Amino acid sequence: MGPSEWLSMVMVSVGVFFFIAGSVGLIRLPDVLTRLHALTKADNVGLGFIVLGLSLQAGSLLELMKLLLLWPLALLASSCACYLVAEATLLQSRRGPGARRHVR
Amino acid sequence: MSGDTLVLDLVLAGLLVFLAWRLLTLSDLFKATVLFIVFGVLLSLAWVRLNAPDVALAEAAIGAGVTGALVLDALRRLDARGPADEAQPLRLNLPRLVGALLVMGLGAFLLWSVLSLPPGWRGLSSETAAAMPRSGVVNPVTASLLNFRGYDTLLEIAVLMLAVLGVWTLNAEPMPPAEPAGPILDVLVKALLPPMVVVAGYLLWAGGHAPGGAFQGAAVLAAGGILLHLARPFNVANRGVVRLVIGFGFAVFLLVGLTLATLGGRFLELPERHAGILILMIETAAMISIALTFVVLFVGNARDNAGRDTS
Amino acid sequence: MTEFMFLMAAAVLGSVALGLWRVVRGPTRADAMMAAQLVGSGGVAVLLLLSHAMGRAHLVDVALVVVLLAAMVSVAFVRRLGPVRGDDGTE
Numbered sequence: 001m002g003p004s005e006w007l008s009m010v011m012v013s014v015g016v017f018f019f020i021a022g023s024v025g026l027i028r029l030p031d032v033l034t035r036l037h038a039l040t041k042a043d044n045v046g047l048g049f050i051v052l053g054l055s056l057q058a059g060s061l062l063e064l065m066k067l068l069l070l071w072p073l074a075l076l077a078s079s080c081a082c083y084l085v086a087e088a089t090l091l092q093s094r095r096g097p098g099a100r101r102h103v104r
Numbered sequence: 105m106s107g108d109t110l111v112l113d114l115v116l117a118g119l120l121v122f123l124a125w126r127l128l129t130l131s132d133l134f135k136a137t138v139l140f141i142v143f144g145v146l147l148s149l150a151w152v153r154l155n156a157p158d159v160a161l162a163e164a165a166i167g168a169g170v171t172g173a174l175v176l177d178a179l180r181r182l183d184a185r186g187p188a189d190e191a192q193p194l195r196l197n198l199p200r201l202v203g204a205l206l207v208m209g210l211g212a213f214l215l216w217s218v219l220s221l222p223p224g225w226r227g228l229s230s231e232t233a234a235a236m237p238r239s240g241v242v243n244p245v246t247a248s249l250l251n252f253r254g255y256d257t258l259l260e261i262a263v264l265m266l267a268v269l270g271v272w273t274l275n276a277e278p279m280p281p282a283e284p285a286g287p288i289l290d291v292l293v294k295a296l297l298p299p300m301v302v303v304a305g306y307l308l309w310a311g312g313h314a315p316g317g318a319f320q321g322a323a324v325l326a327a328g329g330i331l332l333h334l335a336r337p338f339n340v341a342n343r344g345v346v347r348l349v350i351g352f353g354f355a356v357f358l359l360v361g362l363t364l365a366t367l368g369g370r371f372l373e374l375p376e377r378h379a380g381i382l383i384l385m386i387e388t389a390a391m392i393s394i395a396l397t398f399v400v401l402f403v404g405n406a407r408d409n410a411g412r413d414t415s
Numbered sequence: 416m417t418e419f420m421f422l423m424a425a426a427v428l429g430s431v432a433l434g435l436w437r438v439v440r441g442p443t444r445a446d447a448m449m450a451a452q453l454v455g456s457g458g459v460a461v462l463l464l465l466s467h468a469m470g471r472a473h474l475v476d477v478a479l480v481v482v483l484l485a486a487m488v489s490v491a492f493v494r495r496l497g498p499v500r501g502d503d504g505t506e
Contacts, residue, residue, distance in 0.1 A: 005416055023431070073482050077489070
């Protein structure tokens with residue numbers, strides 16, 4: 001195995017580490033906002049490392065471009081989604097518990 | 105299954121069974137919906153492992169994405185209506201009995217036709233492979249859907265049209281106005297719509313030689329429409345233009361078939377020389393129609409003056 | 416290298432399974448809403464790793480579709496099941 005393979009494997013391992021860290025955060029952190037922060041940040045850093053690691057092995061220019069397009073899209077989507085969930089949580093808590101009926 | 109993939113496949117299969125069990129037994133519809141969407145994404149991974157990337161793409165786009173949004177929307181409507189009809193169980197009357205018997209009969213017929221296949225039958229894959237050079241495309245799935253089994257796809261598109269008619273007939277209440285879209289949601293919509301359109305077009309084009317095609321492209325395009333609707337509600341009224349676009353794909357497909365029949369061929373038998381371009385034409389028309397169909401299924405009502413931003 | 420990628424994919428899938436514990440457990444709706452992002456990013460990572468391990472470049476397309484659709488579903492969660500005007504006890 002050449003240096004680029006080794007580098008890929010290191011990058012992917014780091015990425016997987018961040019994924020696991022994100023899930024541990026999701027389980028262990030005490031409230032919604034901190035859990036959101038763990039999930040969105042860690043998972044996307046993890047995805048970024050995996051994308052970097054794999055783009056070293058990309059077979060064609062098209063594949064490389066798709067990989068490098070994918071990560072910014074994922075970042076944008078999940079940071080916006082994170083903001084929206086956080087905003088919803090804050091609105092909810094401001095209106096007090098029980099403001100919204102529960103679905104069965 | 106070799107050693108390298110064993111761990112992955114075991115985790116995936118275990119998760120799928122666990123999720124299926126949980127989502128059927130949970131009494132909390134909200135969580136069941138969440139698990140349904142998760143199940144869809146993981147099922148798409150399972151299709152990848154089974155070497156069926158076309159199905160994986162369809163499952164991710166339609167099974168998890170568009171259907172997920174539809175189920176969420178249904179849940180919101182149920183939520184607004186309060187505790188639903190558990191108090192009044194469905195009574196068995198004559199129409200329901202006839203319907204149930206028809207469905208059970210169809211099920212029995214399908215079961216019988218599968219059981220009556222000759223033992224050791226290996227499917228039609230070798231016939232498909234032999235006919236590929238005459239199909240006009242390289243991807244055997246697209247060749248089967250649009251060329252060898254064009255009938256099926258034509259009727260599938262017709263079924264989607266019927267679904268729109270059903271939704272318009274029911275004419276659901278318009279969704280109560282949502283919170284106005286904040287700046288972040290606006291940014292997200294503006295940033296995601298262009299790549300969604302590009303990816304839809306790419307999938308349509310890729311369908312000829314790789315996983316992709318009209319249905320998958322349409323699902324991504326429709327996701328763009330649904331996203332826009334979620335941010336700034338609009339209405340797709342039951343009007344001439346909308347009906348025309350929804351019928352467009354079916355019309356083009358039918359027209360191609362009829363033209364071929366009148367020119368001396370058989371209905372939907374694509375001539376070898378022009379098969380590629382005809383398939384692309386049918387798929388483009390179908391994608392536009394199917395995408396609008398999905399959006400209409402999501403938006404839901406046929407009225408012209410519903411919602412806030414009708415203009 | 417192939418074996419390594421399969422193992423890493425299994426590890427990411429395992430971490431998604433761990434995260435699902437929180438989704439099922441709750442306690443708030445927001446916890447469940449995070450599911451779309453969890454399987455969004457996790458599923459994409461598994462798809463990319465499989466794309467390399469199985470030697471199928473086209474799986475990157477599936478990953479791209481999952482990213483876009485997960486974003487739409489996340490927004491649907493918040494807009495359809497988040498707090499809504501008129502919910503302040505005036506129903």
